[in-house]
Amino acid sequence: MTASMQSSVGNPADEKRGMNLTLRIWRQKDPSVKGKMVTYKVTDISPDMSFLEMLDVLNEQLILQGDDPVAFDHDCREGICGMCGLMINGQAHGPQQTTTCQLHMRSFSDGDSIDIEPWRASPFPVIKDLAVDRRAFDRIIQAGGYISVPTGTAPEAHATPVPKADADAAFDAATCIGCGACVAACPNASSMLFTAAKVTHLGLLPQGQPERNDRVVNMIAQQDREGFGGCTNIGECSAACPKGISMETISRLNHDLLGALRAGARPKS
């Protein structure tokens, strides 16, 4: 067995066992020009590479040829930062329910053709190629996705008891990394799942109660102001979410919003 492995390493014919792929990638120089799909070929891609590593291979190739490399967002490459995100063959983050960086090339087969596009939503304008400006999410958070507490030393953990079930549900919602896949997958380009995750996360905890009503009306007002679509409860968002945030959070947001409006909460203009 050892002998055969050694021989395979030494044999150039056997080394070429990677995948050959055809990529159709959205290229757009800057926000002001129209973009288009451009076809590239990559060869000898290892199934163990992540999707982003495959794009790194393409970019090295493009740089060597003197071409402009493809711009795409990425940071931790561990599936926890929410920076990466591509529309791969029409699905946000591709065929697996994970982040683009945690999608591996083993999910594809040799000879496949892969379409790669940026998130498409008017509140997420394309900066270049596959990179989009997602500051609209930051502004939704600024509108209410926080709790106001005096800072200082960490409070005594037992000072504010939280029921286990509430803590678990709040944590499930808090796993949202704000990648924007929900918006990208939504037929209405709605950011409802994102906003709902934040409202659920803070609304289930005692620390979130004082600002609960203002939070939901202000975050929804900002979401509408940014130009996101409305939710039609189709469920594409939750199916695309790398953290599996459930549709339940949307129902909770609606419940909180209608309750807050009845209680007289109005958005800051």
Add this chain to the structure above:
Amino acid sequence: MTVTHAGRRTPKVAKTNSIVKKAVMAVSGIVMVLYLIAHMIGNLKVFTGRESFNHYSEWIRTIGSPALPHQTALTIIRAILLIAVIAHFWAAVSLWRQAKRARPERYVTKKAVAQSYASRTMRWGGVIVLLFIVYHILDLTMGVVNPDGNDSTPYDRLVASFSNPFITAFYVISLVLLGMHLRHGIWSATQTLGQSNRRRERTVNAFAIAFSTILIAGFLIVPFSVLTGLVD
């Protein structure tokens, strides 16, 4: 705060809260569903014979008579329904436009993984159902486009329309679309009014499917009976 970005038009701002619009959609939808239940049960009176069916139609127009003027109850029901239809349509068009503005550039490749056929046909299905309702009123309520004319009895108009295969086909297609509209609509309204959660999700969807199927079956049994000669 309006943040402009190079090459990005300042988005047109939705004046009314999108969730309030959805709540309007949900509540007006529930009003119409309640009417549909009553309408379906009323239709089944066709099996009790011509006399009974026509008498039922007359009764709706004379509820509270002679204390109340002719058609009092009917006028109230019609007014409520008209308000519901207008509110439902306004909310739908407004949210449709908001969604279109939110994604001006479509994907080259887009794959749907979660959406049901029912949820995909909400908008165009809704428009077809609206057109059907207009025709339906002209045909069976007012009789102006009815094969039997407008001086016939409700029972005769019903039999005359459903004896025509084209009218029947249009009726069947519209009702199947309506059934799908309700299948997604009931689930969506539950979500919109904040009454759904992970535990209830399956029950709500199962109820939506069962309710829509039974309601539409109740409507479709009438043309089917005319077709098979059970009612003539």
